[in-house]
Amino acid sequence: MSEKKKPHSISRRKFLKNLGSGVVGTTVAMHGLQKISKAQEAAEPPPHTDRSPMTITVNGKQITTLVQPQTSLADFLRGQLQLTGTKIVCNHGECGACTVLLNGEAVYSCHILALDAANKSVETIEGLLEAEELHPVQEAFLDHDGYQCGFCTPGQIMAAQAILLQNSKPTRAEIMSGMSGNLCRCGAYPKIIESVMAAAEK
Amino acid sequence: MTDRIDIISPVNLAQLDHILEKLRKPATYVAGATDIMVQKSRWEQAGTLIDLRTVQELVSTLEIGPEGILIGAALSFTDIIRYRIIQEKFPILVESCRQIGSVQIQNRATLGGNIANASPAGDTLPVLAVLNAELWIGPRLKDNFTKMSVDEIMTGPGKNCLQPNQYIAYIYLPFPEPTDPFWYFRKVGQRYSMAISKLSLAVLGWKHNNHIREIRICAGSVSPRIKRAVLTEKLLSNQELNSKVIEKAATQLMKEIKPITDIRSTHNYRKSTAGRLLQESLSTWARAGK
Incomplete structure (x- = not known):
């Protein structure tokens, strides 16, 4: 009875499906699981590690880095990668100044966590340039x-x-x-x- | 207040259920997180977030059965808009999804999130109510999901009846009868995009021999919970659509809803506009029949 239909753009979908077996995807999940079992052993919450590891592709370049979980994608791009072409205006997911492409689709980068873009591909305004050539x-x-x-x-x-x-x-x-x-x-x-x-x- | 958060990203339903069974601290479910991200204090205090958009079944399920379709709760509005089967069978749902936020929001926000968030202004809620959507609530108990309707899950503005270990896994939409359904969805807001609705109205109906055989009506942003306007529906069933009946139905709907005055609109505006929208929809339907 089940027939899986796909919309015409499936890149992100396909990607997420592959994520199931993806190395980093599993690591993140296991990270979560380990935390739970630790939490059970000790009544106190587990000690926080400051930063979580993440692999992300930005403008075609794969980067593996550490990021604080609460960092927004916009802050990550601007602060950690110095890609300041992406602007933060409302910081509220309303005005669109921080729009970047996540796996080819427009998202508000101030409005999602950097970790949400883990194992995905992000394109910013800087990525449109080819050497000195404007897009x-x-x-x-x-x-x-x-x-x-x-x-x-x-x-x-x-x-x-x-x-x-x-x-x-x-x-x-x-x-x-x-x-x-x-x-x-x-x-x-x-x-x-x-x-x-x-x-x-x- | 904690200054950092933990994010748990289960990869499939089995892992999610396993995590929930073991979880001993309060956690907040997120999918597209479009609503919670703007309330930073809320998610920072939440401490632990469970990301449902990493759960494979929830982001990728679209199963077509003989009598309806089953949609993963973490499908984005963009996904829903693009699926041909949903365009064909549930144009009213596609229309409401198109009117949500902007493309950037539609790419992230999810149908399940719209429901769990339980905002009376949630744009898909009146539509899901007229489509008789059935919510499948996890975790599975003996392989079965708990089933609920949209008006059952919502207990008040921003409140749902889910237990800490419960989440919306799937949304089942029965196919509406294919013979000549009439549908109408209209959202009234400050502007077309990025507006939280002042009011919305969803209507789905069928005629037989020029009489209304069945009609389902649900208004959004007019009461603390999403409820079908059953009295108005009753008044209209088996009636022939003429201006007198339409007028009566609008008056009944205005009596039946209980809108409030808030930052977005007033009691009076919402009430009279709801009546006008119903008039507009029924007049369109009456004309379409001729």
Whole structure:
């Protein structure tokens, strides 16, 4: 009776399935289990280790590092990796300035823990550059004045990139709904939409 | 207050159940964590988080049975929007998922989280109520899940009746009768995206010979719990849809709901708008029949 159907983008799904046998995935889980058994032996909670190990791919480069569990992905990218292109504005998962791609899909990096991105692939605005060459979406934003102050722009560009990865010829309406989670306080929306339309042409 | 947290990431249901059996400290379940992440004090105090999005069965199950589908509770709204079978059989659910937050939120937030969070403003809740969704609650006891409906699990704003060791594992959605169902979902908020709804209304119905054979109505954000508007449903069943009946139904719905005034809206606005939305939906349906 059970027939498993897959949506057309399955990269993250597939990934999570593979995680079951993945080395680090299991380690994290075992880590949890060990803590429980320790907690049972001693009535007191187990002593906290400061940081948890994590393997993460950022802009195509695999990194194994230690991270405090409560660190958000945005803080991790900016503080630990010095990738300050990702901006933190509301720090609340509402404005979109911190948008990055997690396994190809847009997420608010201030709104998820770095550990949530373990064993996954993160792409930030820095990852769009190829050496000194601007990415077509970046170029389109420049050519079409898709910003004023520019602070929301990295998030806007990553949200646009997420749309274009799914759909290389989005309509205006699709761009508007796909980028509705990104605020621009300067109100440069018409130019932002124009830029994404132009990027899709490239 | 603890200044750090422990995250437990079980990889499958068996491991999750095993962990819960042994767990002796309070823990908070998270899936997409889109709600709890904005309440930092809450999750930092929680100390221990159990991540349900690492549980393979919960993030990847979509089983199609003869009479309905079984969805893993940790499927994201994006997953739900993309599955063709859900688009075909449950367009009303897809529509409500599309109206949640933004793409970034839809990529993370989960159907199970929307339910467990038990917010009267949870956008999928009225829809799940009219779809007669059945919640399968873990852990399994003798291989069986505890079954519950949406209005049973929610006991008040932000409160559900789950025990510390219980979690939502699956959501079972029976296929609505395929013959000509009418559906309507509308959310009223400050703006289209990223708005917590002031009010929402879900309607699902079937006609027979120009009369309403069955109708299910549920409004969101109008009472502490999600409940179907049974009196309005009763009033409408076997009726022919005309302006008089529609008017009467709207008045009945306004009597039946108990909205409050809060930061997002007022009692009066919610009440009158709920009536107007029902009018709008029923008028659309009446016109569609002609």
